[in-house]
Amino acid sequence: MIAFDMLVAICLFYVAILFGVAFLAERGGRRGSNAWLRSPLVYTLSLSVYCTAWTFYGAVGYAARSGLEFVTIYLGPTLVLIGWWWTLRKLVRIGKTQRITSIADLISSRYGKSNMLGVIVTLIAVVGTTPYIALQLQSVTLSFAVFAAAGAPGPWQVVDLNAAAFSVAVGLAVFTVFFGTRNLDANERHHGVVTAIAVEAVVKLIALLAVGIFVVWGIGGGVQATLDRIEASPLAGMPVAPGRWIGLTFLAGAAILTLPRMFQVLVVENEDERHLATAAWAFPGYVFLMSLFVVPIAAIGLAEMPPGANPDLFVLTLPLAQGRDGLATLAFLGGFSSATSMVIVAAIALSTMVSNHIVMPLFLHWTRAGATMSGDVRTLVLRARRLSIGGVLLLGYLYYRLTGGSEALAEIGLISFAGVAQFLPALLGGILWRGATRAGALAGLTLGFALWAYTLFLPSFGEGAVMSAGLLADGPWGIGWLRPQGLFGLDGLDPLVHAVVFSMGANALAFTLVSLLDFPGPMERLQAAQFVNVFDHSPAGQGWSQGRAEAEDLLLMAQRILGADDAQRLFQRAAADQGKQGYLPDTTPEFLRTLERKLAGSVGAATAHAMVGQIVGRSSVSVEDLMKVADETAQMMEYSSQLEAKSEELARTARQLREVNEKLTELSVQKDAFLSQISHELRTPMTSIRAFSEILMEDDALPPERLADYSRIIHQESMRLTRLLDDLLDLSVLENGQVSLHPQPVSLSDLLDRSVAAAGGRSGRAPMAIRRDPAAERVDLITDGDRLSQVFINLVSNAQKYCDAADPVLTISVTEAEGRVAVDFIDNGSGIPDRSQSIIFEKFSRLSDPRKAGGAGLGLAICREIMVRLGGSIVYLPGRGGAAFRVTLPSRCAEAA
């Protein structure tokens, strides 16, 4: 008989080996070596965490009690891994691209990063897993007890069993803390743990196979004999209940997806989604081997062992009874491995969920200021993880102590399965159906969980523990159809099947209906698309590592939003402030705050916070998707600035068009007025000519003096017409710039002489005195003399026509300065009224009686055009007593130069 001390020593030795394996794997993993550590084989073996002590010991007990029903526990996962390979791959892909850390994280992320959902899933997981952990502790202590009982009846009894359970719990906590929270890996992978789990998987398989082989060939007497003994055992006669079979297969299939520890090894710890392809056949193979000898061990155990022996412990007690201490020890180690691997992985998974979804949010909420002060959130997270691991194991231990560890192992496992199966609608709906909403998931989870607790979990404590016997038998307040195990009067069903049907049915129904009625928020829609269409969005690549990559990704993102120059400047300055070279500063909280503020200016605070959070924290939207968002933002901004530029251009064009249109309208009005004026100016003399010529033609009796008068009028008006036409032509030529100037040297005094002479005298009136200063007039010009004298003649004859002084005097004075000559024509008349001074140079502006004018009012307009052509000007000088015009011109005409 093996000594208890010896067993403890072996145990410790085995644990030490596990520590060593985990340590080496961890170191190898960090160095990136040990390729076999990342092989599909290790992945497949790590999935065997599914096979806990419940499987190791309990399956035999299960078979001994219920026959072949235990097979369902293996059938479910097998069907899922083989048949749902595509869905598993999708889960793994989502886990990678979204950096999912747990099933709570997945569900929370999918439904718009709802922390509420995260908390609920975490709570359900803790509630569902705690009994399971207690179960493992119980199995280890029970196996210890077997050895203790088989050995000399020593002093250690129940108290020592509890102590053993406690020390196992503490030891597991230490191991888990040590390898589960060594560091905060971005991808939440734990190479050491996974490798240790793989080793344990091998140990438990070998142990069970060894016991099975011993039982079949050592006790049973070969395959045929064993088969016969099975045939003769009570197992053969046990009925197969189809309802339970279907329900259990479904539960086991759901469990491989929804158990936190399974999600941990299947999705989170997955190195490469191609490993799934191997696991799809290898894992069913593994569970097949694990279940191969269950029935023989159960059958022979029932036959060989005394009645009342616990069939859950046949794996251990059969070899012991046969005196095979070595084999028994191996079986013990197998069971120990099963229990510890489950507890370790479950503790890691739960602690991640608890710390991420409960502890950290609460901590950040309570110490909003403190968190920003502390600077290093990582230490905080690690501490939260370690505390959570301790807490989870403590809960398990307490549950074990409270329930007394008396129940059949299999039932606890199934209750657990049914509890976590409540995640299934939200999980599958989330990755397969874009219409699934947060409200739907909340409704389904809460309702399903409540029904599970009411119909299965709480009754499982036994009558009178939580629920009174009366409540179980007659329903609350005596309402029969509300009985926990017979809702709506469904009494015939197995309690487990009953609970599964109601909780899952209500869960799925509520999830679907509420999702259909609800309208998802923008974040939910974004996440829904990311999850459901994960294969469209993401490459099958590996995750990327923390640290430098983080700063690089931040820089990449910032460049897309701020523009390359600004972003690089910002990063370089931050790096310099930290005393670093280059563009990549440490992603300290200060730097992140600065960056976030800067980004917020471009994309708004909420988005900026989310973006930085995405890259630095572990959350739902992948970096690539953020980049897409950033690109879209940039494109939109560019587009809108283009639009802005375009609309500015359009406004400018419209303004120009408006101006042109106004000008055209004005021109058209001017043209109309001009035509109207010309018409008037032409028709007026024509009227006289026509009227008098008709008179002359018709009236033969016209007195001779009238005849002479009328002929003279006709002649006068003809001359007026001719002058008008001449002026019009002249003006037209000048205005169109078609006039050709002939600049030549001329003397100003000669020009004035000629002009005064040409202007002629005043018909029938006192002659006008013209005062000149010959000395000042001695100026030589190079200009078009004919055109200039045309201006002078006009001004002199205007003075002669319009000067209303009794003794009219016109003074012509010449001044010369800086290459320009000014010639003033000033008479002593009443001048031009102020209001008219502005229009005298316009065409057809005639101020006085047309009879006196004798012209069409084009004279000054022509003068102005001529002076413009000659490079000079003509202006009216107000306030000089009479009418005063100043002609200014360069002494050398520009066109002659």
Next chain:
Amino acid sequence: MDKRVLLIEDEPNIIEAIRFILARDGWRVDTHADGTTAFDRVAETRPDIVILDVMLPGRSGFDILRDIRADAGLGALPVLMLTAKGQVKDRDLAERMGASRFMAKPFSNTEVLASVRELTGA
């Protein structure tokens, strides 16, 4: 024949021509050249017909016409409008404002005479 024409026109040669044509036919012709005082002259002389030029110094012939048509005593007075502009819109405007007839310069002497006779019913 004792019919009187008031000719409101500022071009001396045209005044002379119209006066000759009408006087020869036995009309008594008063003339007025200033637009600003033209309406007063109409009210004062109360002619049988007014020959009204559009382009007058001081005031437009259209304004004078409007005053005549608005006046209770003169409202029905025949007005023959003359214009040297001869544009369609002037003709429309004149008709809208109640000109009895509208003639463009240069006019035919016989037409003017015929119009004056017709408008006065002579």
